[in-house]
Amino acid sequence: MKLRRGAPRAALALALLPLLTPAGAVEPISLGLAIAGAAASALTGFISYPRLYCYFRECCLQRNDPRAAAALQDTLDKRLFGQHLVSKVVVKAVRGFLNNTNAKKPLALSLHGWTGTGKNFVSKIVAESIYKKGLQSKYVHQFVATLHFPHAHSINLYKDQLQSWIRGNVSICPRSLFIFDEMDKMHAGLIDSIKPFLDYYELLDGVSYRQAIFIFLSNAGAEKITEVALDFWRNGRTREDIQLTDIQNALAVSVFNNKNSGFWHSTLIDKNLIDYFIPFLPLEYKHVKMCVRVEIESRGFTVDEDILTRIADEMTYFPREERIYSDKGCKTVDAKLDYYYD
Helix, strand or coil, X not given: CCCCCHHXXXXXXXXXXXXXXXXXXXXHHHHHHHHHHHXXXXXXXXXXXXXXXXXXXXXCCCCCCHHHHHHHHHHHHHXXXXXXXXXXXXXXXXXXXXXXXXXXXXXXXXXXXXXXXCHHHHHHHHHHHHCCCHHHCCCEEEEEHHHHCCCHHHHHHHHHHHHXXXXXXXXXXXXXXXXXXXXXXXCCCCHHHHHHHHCCCCCECXXXXXXXXXXXXXXXXXXXXXXXXXXXXXXXXXXXXXXXHHCHHHHHXXXXXXXXXXXXXXXXXXXXXXXXXXECCCCEHHXXXXXXXXXXXXXXXXXXXXXXXHHHHHCCEECCCCCCEECCCCCCHHHHHHHHCC
């Protein structure tokens, strides 16, 4: 890994500063030795001091940074709406894992729910809380099923490539983050190729995977999540009454038996290697309005309540009779704002 050009120059300038002040005459040879010694000392100290080095270049996060969990919590509180289970479980899971200096296996989170409920947003925020560059970090690796694994006849090739990619990147950075999107469109059996990396092995071919994080995103199981949410609503209970225990096991079983899911009869589920199945509840009208408000403010516009309401009203809702939940969540909010704020 190379230092940026500006960094050594800055270190050299700091080293030379005391020597260039007019405090007194110095013999030419002594001055040369002093300059060389001071520059070498400053540069060596600069390179050997990890925090300073990582200020100028992105580094693999080997130890827990307490700011990571705090940033994650703060962003989810401000920008994720209607997902009390997600906020609670994701923050606790990530914080606990980063704090654990003796993890027995990598952290594996599986996020489930309808489109537009916040799955991609949460995975993005997790990445940004750990690495400043977020999804653009060289230590964060994102796979999209339909883009990276499009052909069923190439599964064996994909398996080899996926294993090599994970092995190579974890060898470079133990705290690598892998995000798999569109798990409901992934070919059955493909994801099982990474089973050894998620298991309780101390080392595999000399490499430890215990600090890595895996996040899976899927629409599979959304029907089961909606079923539970509707049951609570029809019984006069709020969505905040829903607990993870009310849904997690049923969700795991639903995903495991879904033939249209990359987790269909997956050994990752069968061997209990997924730490948390996290349900994203369908979003209600009030949550859509919250999304619209935040998006308007993020663009620097003054919130027009009439426009805000019109956008929320233009969304379609289900079930047909009750019209409780947005069928696209907040996914089309950005596009609708383009129409009103051009």
